Amino acid sequence: MRVQLVDPSAFTPPYDHALSAALARAGVDVELLTSRFPYGPVPAAEGYRVTEAFYPLSARLGPRSRGRTALKLTEHVPGMLALRRRTRRADLVHYQWLTVQPLDVHLLPPKRPRVLTAHDILPREPRAGQLAATRRLVRRMDAVVVHSEHGAGRLREELGAEADRVRVIPHGAFDHLTRQARETSLPPDLEQVRGPVVLFFGLLRPYKGLDVLLEAFREVESAELWVVGMPRMDLAPLEELARRGPGTVRFVPRFVTDPEIPSFFRRADVVVLPYREIDQSGVLYTALAFGKPLVLSDVGGFGEVAREHGAGRLVPPGDPHALAAAVRELLEDPIARDRLADAAARAAAGPYSWDAAAASTLELYRELA
Numbered sequence: 001m002r003v004q005l006v007d008p009s010a011f012t013p014p015y016d017h018a019l020s021a022a023l024a025r026a027g028v029d030v031e032l033l034t035s036r037f038p039y040g041p042v043p044a045a046e047g048y049r050v051t052e053a054f055y056p057l058s059a060r061l062g063p064r065s066r067g068r069t070a071l072k073l074t075e076h077v078p079g080m081l082a083l084r085r086r087t088r089r090a091d092l093v094h095y096q097w098l099t100v101q102p103l104d105v106h107l108l109p110p111k112r113p114r115v116l117t118a119h120d121i122l123p124r125e126p127r128a129g130q131l132a133a134t135r136r137l138v139r140r141m142d143a144v145v146v147h148s149e150h151g152a153g154r155l156r157e158e159l160g161a162e163a164d165r166v167r168v169i170p171h172g173a174f175d176h177l178t179r180q181a182r183e184t185s186l187p188p189d190l191e192q193v194r195g196p197v198v199l200f201f202g203l204l205r206p207y208k209g210l211d212v213l214l215e216a217f218r219e220v221e222s223a224e225l226w227v228v229g230m231p232r233m234d235l236a237p238l239e240e241l242a243r244r245g246p247g248t249v250r251f252v253p254r255f256v257t258d259p260e261i262p263s264f265f266r267r268a269d270v271v272v273l274p275y276r277e278i279d280q281s282g283v284l285y286t287a288l289a290f291g292k293p294l295v296l297s298d299v300g301g302f303g304e305v306a307r308e309h310g311a312g313r314l315v316p317p318g319d320p321h322a323l324a325a326a327v328r329e330l331l332e333d334p335i336a337r338d339r340l341a342d343a344a345a346r347a348a349a350g351p352y353s354w355d356a357a358a359a360s361t362l363e364l365y366r367e368l369a
Helices: 013-027 068-089 101-107 130-139 151-158 176-177 210-217 234-246 258-267 282-289 302-309 318-334 334-349 354-368
Strands: 002-006 031-033 049-052 090-097 113-119 143-146 164-168 197-201 223-230 248-252 272-273 294-297 313-315
Touching: 002 013, 002 068, 013 031, 013 101, 013 176, 013 354, 031 068, 068 101, 090 354, 101 130, 113 354, 143 151, 143 354, 151 164, 151 302, 176 258, 176 282, 197 210, 197 282, 210 223, 210 234, 210 318, 223 234, 234 248, 258 282, 272 282, 272 318, 282 294, 282 302, 282 334, 294 302, 294 318, 302 313, 302 334, 313 318, 318 334
Parallel strands: 002 031, 002 090, 031 049, 090 113, 113 143, 143 164, 197 223, 197 272, 223 248, 272 294, 294 313
Antiparallel strands: none
16 A cells, blocks of 8 residues: 655654654555754654655755745645645555645645544634634545544534544654664753753643643752753743742753753653643653653543553643642652553553554555555
């Protein structure tokens, strides 16, 4: 079977590459159609082909270059029109992202079957016409993949997706990050830290509840909080919150490349995801791959990971006191941390392995084809 995976803007290279490699191991002829990732290296292709089919000019500019967004938009329509020709070679096309929904709903290639992975059920900060276009795109798919039962419910209720077109396929744990050939060390100031470390990792955005975590950390003693990731929001209020607490909060406010990731996760004693809302998160599946104890807001699909597999401690979203209590308890109880770590490792190797995800995905492809 010849399958094309499509992620025009290279929004999720780790996911795209991990799924492509797992499908290739299962015997699928896979081509990943994407664009150049502007922030650093991506996983090497293993058994599949990569074609940088989108944004040939804007993708070569730095991510903060002036005019990059405008240039990218001018390249979008030609790229989608060219995709119509490329998809003729495939038996099935699996879209990971369609990023300009009001345009894409009209530019979608006619090739069927079509599958869409709904990484975000609905846009969090929708532009004019984006929600209606997203609903139309979902209805034009032969199947929509989502990573949790919670997400499946939202697809049916909020986007009107027909139940028989929705397929729950869990996100895979990013185990490739645990076996890189060129891992880098922690920054020198972090390398010298000797006490317990609580880690918040990933893009810094309001919905991720970092302000809640900083409030909670005022009740946590004898540990450091590391906030690691590229800001997509104003950091000044968060830095002010951090200064009010008795403990040490260290910010690493930049994009962290794959070779740097292991040193942060291996050093962390507890990984915290205090999100206000989410379906699933790549950060969660990175922490599972490293076998880390997790404290998670009980939102979206997080509860399914924690309740079904014991791979995390759940707290109500937006509750700094409950969050602080959970973090304190784990820091004070190494046996509880070990229990959560073991559950995380088992989940990563079993239900959240990429081979399991590929098997379920291939079963869907065969049904459609």
